Amino acid sequence: MQAPRLRQHPVANKKVLVRCDFNVPLENGTITDDRRITEALHTIEFLRSHGNSVILCSHLGRPKGVSLDCSLAPVAQRLSSLLKTDVHLLADCVGPEIRERCNQLKPGEVVLLENVRFHPEEEKNDPEFAQQLAANAEYFVNDAFGTAHRAHASTAGVADYLPSSAGFLIEKELEFLGRAVESPKHPFVAIMGGSKVKDKIALINNLLPKVDRLIIGGGMSYTFLKAQGKEIGKSLLDETSIEYAGQLLAEHGDKIVLPTDFVVTPDFAPDGPTSIVDADHIPADQMGLDVGPSSRVTFSGIIHTAGTVLWNGPVGVFEMDAFANGTKSIAESLAASSAMTIVGGGDSAAAVEKFGVADKMTHVSTGGGASLEFLEGKILPGIAALGKLGS
Numbered sequence: 001m002q003a004p005r006l007r008q009h010p011v012a013n014k015k016v017l018v019r020c021d022f023n024v025p026l027e028n029g030t031i032t033d034d035r036r037i038t039e040a041l042h043t044i045e046f047l048r049s050h051g052n053s054v055i056l057c058s059h060l061g062r063p064k065g066v067s068l069d070c071s072l073a074p075v076a077q078r079l080s081s082l083l084k085t086d087v088h089l090l091a092d093c094v095g096p097e098i099r100e101r102c103n104q105l106k107p108g109e110v111v112l113l114e115n116v117r118f119h120p121e122e123e124k125n126d127p128e129f130a131q132q133l134a135a136n137a138e139y140f141v142n143d144a145f146g147t148a149h150r151a152h153a154s155t156a157g158v159a160d161y162l163p164s165s166a167g168f169l170i171e172k173e174l175e176f177l178g179r180a181v182e183s184p185k186h187p188f189v190a191i192m193g194g195s196k197v198k199d200k201i202a203l204i205n206n207l208l209p210k211v212d213r214l215i216i217g218g219g220m221s222y223t224f225l226k227a228q229g230k231e232i233g234k235s236l237l238d239e240t241s242i243e244y245a246g247q248l249l250a251e252h253g254d255k256i257v258l259p260t261d262f263v264v265t266p267d268f269a270p271d272g273p274t275s276i277v278d279a280d281h282i283p284a285d286q287m288g289l290d291v292g293p294s295s296r297v298t299f300s301g302i303i304h305t306a307g308t309v310l311w312n313g314p315v316g317v318f319e320m321d322a323f324a325n326g327t328k329s330i331a332e333s334l335a336a337s338s339a340m341t342i343v344g345g346g347d348s349a350a351a352v353e354k355f356g357v358a359d360k361m362t363h364v365s366t367g368g369g370a371s372l373e374f375l376e377g378k379i380l381p382g383i384a385a386l387g388k389l390g391s
């Protein structure tokens with residue numbers, strides 16, 4: 001995807017509105033993972049160093065109207081300590097008082113607007129609301145990759161009223177995710193997991209012609225076994241996708257690698273009895289919640305010889321320790337691999353964090369849904385909108 005980039009258009013001495021994705025996890029008002037904040041620092045520091053004043057905005061959570069639980073106050077606090085400067089949280093994101101405050105900002109000063117989703121107009125991409133947001137600034141930078149698949153006022157609409165470009169985080173995401181799908185080093189291996197086939201059909205269709213191997217694990221693998229006529233017991237089945245899975249196996253069976261054994265248990269619970277069975281012998285009263293040891297060895301071997309690996313979705317219920325080994329083994333094999341390793345956000349990003357290997361990956365995407373849509377080949381509205389009024 002082409003978009004004007006801040007790096008190529010180093011705006012200076014302006015008031016710059018920056019859309020970030022500060023939708024961070026909170027527990028009792030405390031940020032439990034600040035990666036989305038630290039990933040935004042490059043753009044913010046760059047703008048400050050060019051004499052700009054920086055007006056940050058973001059959503060947090062899914063508030064219905066104004067809600068204290070979804071205030072960006074904890075983010076302002078964390079930003080202040082990371083940037084070593086006071087980052088004031090303004091009481092709202094639009095209106096004459098906010099505009100006036102933004103107008104008075106000095107070069108290098110940083111403020112954070114309050115949650116854009118306190119206004120229902122945000123998600124409706126209301127033009128008047130977008131215009132009001134734009135009125136706070138002279139230039140717009142979108143750096144919210146995690147929200148770039150949404151056409152909202154602060155991600156897309158605002159670019160109708162200001163010259164704009166993509167920040168460094170979006171640039172990084174486009175570069176790594178783009179390289180994986182456009183010019184991967186072969187062998188190119190995709191690993192796909194997660195619960196439902198139907199959620200990944202567009203991704204499979206886009207990737208299958210490009211990859212050398214497609215490893216399928218997790219809840220979605222049982223639909224493929226079913227399509228092969230195997231018994232899957234009580235394992236997850238996506239009934240509506242059996243035919244599609246059968247077609248894929250018929251047409252691309254040489255590329256598709258399915259698990260050959262599973263960890264099974266009678267109920268979806270973390271502490272039930274478990275056993276290891278091969279893929280032809282899943283008992284009728286049991287469900288597979290992880291891939292088994294021989295599948296782990298096969299998957300690791302494929303990863304070991306790969307030039308590029310793209311991972312999207314856990315291969316087991318990794319949130320429960322008894323069913324985490326398959327996903328852990330993938331994470332560790334990626335960490336040990338010399339391939340370009342790209343982790344496509346969401347649950348796989350959580351898994352590499354959980355197993356302590358996130359920093360061993362070439363790239364861990366900050367966007368779950370956005371990375372999925374990008375890898376499916378879709379246009380992301382928050383990126384497509386940039387540069388309409390110049391950059």
Ligand code: AMP
Nearest residue numbers: 194195196218219288289313315316317
């Ligand atoms: P998705 O949101 O489709 O990427 O699915 C991610 C979820 O799939 C994770 O929460 C996993 O716990 C779950 N998952 C992975 N393997 C299985 C499985 N064998 N059975 C049920 N759920 C699974």
